Amino acid sequence: MQVEQVDFVSVLTQDIPRAKAFYGETLGLPIETEGENDLEFKLGQVTLDVFNPASIGQEFAPTPAGIAIRVPDVAAARAELEAKGVRFDGEIVDSGVCHFAFFKDPDGNALMLHRRYAPREG
Amino acid sequence: MSGVGVERVDYIRVPVKDMQEARRFYGELLGLRENPNSPDEDWIEYEAGNVTLAVMTPHTHEYDFSPLPPGALALRVADVADAKAKLEAAGVEVNDMWDSGKCQGAGLRDPSGNPILLHRRYAPYPDGTMP
Numbered sequence: 001m002q003v004e005q006v007d008f009v010s011v012l013t014q015d016i017p018r019a020k021a022f023y024g025e026t027l028g029l030p031i032e033t034e035g036e037n038d039l040e041f042k043l044g045q046v047t048l049d050v051f052n053p054a055s056i057g058q059e060f061a062p063t064p065a066g067i068a069i070r071v072p073d074v075a076a077a078r079a080e081l082e083a084k085g086v087r088f089d090g091e092i093v094d095s096g097v098c099h100f101a102f103f104k105d106p107d108g109n110a111l112m113l114h115r116r117y118a119p120r121e122g
Numbered sequence: 123m124s125g126v127g128v129e130r131v132d133y134i135r136v137p138v139k140d141m142q143e144a145r146r147f148y149g150e151l152l153g154l155r156e157n158p159n160s161p162d163e164d165w166i167e168y169e170a171g172n173v174t175l176a177v178m179t180p181h182t183h184e185y186d187f188s189p190l191p192p193g194a195l196a197l198r199v200a201d202v203a204d205a206k207a208k209l210e211a212a213g214v215e216v217n218d219m220w221d222s223g224k225c226q227g228a229g230l231r232d233p234s235g236n237p238i239l240l241h242r243r244y245a246p247y248p249d250g251t252m253p
Contacts, residue, residue: 001205003152005171007196007241007253009134028125044130045172051193061191064180068132077126114132120159 008040008047011063011109018106019050026084027069044070062108074099074113081113133167133174136195137187138234141166144177147232151212152197170197189235196241198253202226205240216240 013019020039023029029041029048037055041048048067053060071077074092078101082088089102097118103111138144141164148154154168154175161167165178175195180187199205206216206228219228225243232238243253 001153001199001208003154003170004198004200006173006175007198007243009131009173009195010191010193012191026125027128029128044128046131049193049196053192058192061188063191063194064137064185064188065134065190065194067134068176070129070132072127072129080126113126116132 006046008049009043009065009067010049010051011065011067011105011107012053012060013050013105013107013109014052014054014060015106016050016052022105023048023050026081026086043067060107062104062110064110066102066110066112068100068112068114071113071115074101074115077113078103131173133176134195136175136177136190136232136236137180138177138232138236139179139181139187140233141177141179143233148175148177151209151214152238187234190237192237193239194237196227196239199240199242202228202240202242209240 016037016039023039023041024031029043032040032042032047037052039050041050078088078092081103086103089104092099092101098114098116100112100114105111145166148168149156154170157167157169157174164182165176168175168177202219206219209216209230214230217229219226224245225241228240230238230240246252
């Protein structure tokens with residue numbers, strides 16, 4: 001079998017309007033489709049699906065995926081998000097090849113701001 | 123660019139309990155290309171077309187394992203039934219295929235319990251384009 005691409009990655013939410021405000025306004029992602037229990041956002045090259053599992057009787061669980069969101073400047077993006085009330089876990093980390101900073105959405109889904117500044121080997 | 127300047131997803135973490143069985147699953151069974159520049163034996167990056175999957179062990183990165191939630195990762199394949207049959211022939215348990223009217227899917231779990239959806243949209247998007 002051949003995997004062609006990732007069609008979507010999902011995070012679960014317990015509050016669709018709150019998630020819509022966070023991903024649409026705070027992070028500024030364009031909405032692709034919008035339903036009562038399901039939102040799809042354009043997260044760069046892939047669709048981010050935000051779904052309320054209670055609508056089909058499933059339990060909520062936050063994702064540990066730590067979706068690495070590329071921004072031009074981690075410090076600037078962090079400052080802008082903090083000004084909007086987003087809380088980060090720890091300081092910005094410099095790994096030697098990239099900067100990153102961990103945060104969570106209002107449902108506790110793990111996200112990170114990420115920017116690699118070193119060239120890839122090979 | 124909008125908001126804080128989100129450009130793209132650089133990778134998503136796929137937490138696993140055992141790298142050896144994870145490498146067999148993602149590399150051999152799913153056939154994803156392993157990035158030769160992966161940083162370490164406990165963090166192997168697989169290229170799934172448009173998104174990098176960072177298959178890694180949380181217990182060596184100072185946090186506890188928990189699987190991805192249901193529906194977290196949808197992988198596009200040419201033919202869901204064909205991919206399901208091939209994985210089943212390799213001993214992977216795959217759920218029944220469903221058809222939403224726009225797309226087909228079949229769920230399975232990796233050896234650590236992470237949900238993977240084999241997915242194919244066959245209906246055109248509202249603008250008439252196809253996946």
